[in-house]
Amino acid sequence: MSPTPVTFSSPTAPASYSWEATNEEVAARYDVDLRTIVRFDLNTSPTPPALVERLLAAGEFDAPLSEYPPSDYRRLVAAAAARYDVGTNELLVGAGADEILDVIAKAFIAPGSRAIVPSPSYAMYRVCTEQRGATVVAVPRRGASQSWALDLDAVRVAARDASVIWLCSPNNPTALSEPDGLIDDLLAALDADAADDGRPAPIVVLDEAYAEFVGTSLVRLRVRYPNLIVVRTISKAYALAGLRVGFAIGRPEMIAQLNPYRPPGSVSVVSVTIATEALLDDTILDSNLERVVRERARLTDALRTAGWSVGASVANFVLVDLGSPQRASTVAEALLTRGLVPRTFGSGHPLAQHLRLTVRDPHENDRLIEAAQDLAKEASA
Template identity: 65%
Template sequence: MTFAHPSQPASYSWEATSEAVAERYGLPVESIARFDLNTVTAPSEVAERAVRAGRFEVPISEYPPSDYRRLVAAAAARYGCDPAELLVGAGADEILDLVGKAFIPPGGRAIVPTPSYAMFGVVTSQRGATVVAVPRRPAGEGFALDGPAIRHAAARDGGADLIWLCDPNNPTALSEPEGSLARLLDELAADATMSDRRAPVVVLDEAYAEFVDRSQADLRFRYPRLVVVRTLSKAYALAGLRVGFALARPAVIEEIAVYRPPGSVSVVSIAVGEAVLLDDTVAPGAVARLGEERQRFAAGLTAAGWSVLPSMTNFLLVDLGSPARAADVTEGLLRQGLVPRTFPAEHPLAAYLRLTVRDREQDDRLIAAAQALAAR
């Protein structure tokens, strides 16, 4: 377990922009393919129709209704919860930020099972709090959460304020075994009761839930301080729309809502978000297409000699054996205009690359590049 004491807040780091890659390698910018952002290619026809129809609740000269009521109603129907259990944000990222503001005090402590989504550490650090990194189990054990280590960290130093969980987890692409999160939450609640402290808030980021067709949002009824995070950026193929949700018990939502800005989600986003959430085919259709393409992409990379880990999500983790080889391969891919997600030298996945499953044409370019690099 490592403790990082904040001096200056951490910030999110992106891969190079398409323009920067194009300029550096002398390529047309249209030829750059992004494998780093975990998006799903091509919005659904339902979304495109809603944009074209242009029937927004209020003209775009006006602010969106303050309660985002149409979007909330559609999300409540889709996620099977009460509207009072939802809070809308400009993507899951804004929700993570608001949750951090509500529940991580300056000088506090938040637990991040690592590796996981980079924003958990960033938000914690920006709150002037300490990131308590708890390593996950090794790749051979599916990078599963280390329950005893999380409980231990949560109990130390007067108790952690918050625990960031992600299932399925980015960047390890796998989901926790059935029942393990419920068990962990029960244990955390019991530990807190025994030592007479408040149980930590637990954030369960379910950005990729549709890909495993499982949400564990019902755990909020046994662990009332659970905040589940959902988004339209992944299975709904609408990352550019910027719509995400917190799903939690009404009292918890009220605590988060204090930090909500007046109108961070646009009237266009409300209309399109409502349309896709009310449609039964959008997410399942994207997930089915993705499943087939993921298998084809993984098989192609494996045939090129790469070690591709199992994935339940819309991205693959590739083990290149060493950080030097990962850097070499990254350079080779960038030369072809293919942008992978890399991990810095100190990261537990420094020897890996993360690759979003794209469409057939882009994936074939990456497979061809992998073959060429293997042949070198």
């Protein structure tokens, strides 16, 4: 079998991010009760931490709601720096990791340049790159049998004329981390190649949106590699996606280069206050991580028993291989008629025969399991 080729995107018509249908659209199209719709497509955590209700009831925020948030987000930066074990000058606040990705693209991707994405990966890398009038070089990952690892040699070759490399570990949508040591090896190789060519090493963005689920981070590598930017968020493991708070972490000189591209006050006063308290709280993560691990195992087992090919996962979602794009689309339709919204991948996407499903609460996962069991029965009838 010939290897999957590296592909180059055209920046002339930038890709836009495509969401699944909204709850209202699903309710209207499939005639289901709006209140029964469950989002299995967003990789969020179902229940926000209890402190949200307490803080909203108290109504005391970092500034009055008539005012803008503190321009330096001082308390939030201090809480995040303590949580991620970095200096306060090594951190930049954004409206979610998505705004951080956009800020990085604005700072480092010039029109006509190239950015590398080991593919498949999070769709926003392509969107942010193409919006800058730059080309995405999609370097195929190794297959499922090799844990979807990035292909170090191929990325290294492609990186010789790239300004940014977008990495994601654990990777969305493949649900697995890069193998131990691979990112360190890649950073070292990129440094060596840059030194050989007499140019600066490309910027390496390491998106760790799901890092809490594996309990490890490569934030420490910023010390050795000043070209590294690590991206974090409270959307996933902290169950606070609605607040829209994310961070870039890097050496102070790196943060200083990103800072001019940060919109002033894009994180609301309410979000700043709640995010600060959540990051200072030592108990929030534990219960959510424990829930995800328990439910992920149960969901995986039950879906496999129903005949679905569910990949291993270290994150709060699983990737299911349904064998063909047609089958994936039939199953997606069957789920939608029950008000269960999966993440689909359009035709032509390397994962077109897959669905991505978020690990949700037990009673919600039960509905998914039941749907898979019914589909299996129908198939064997």
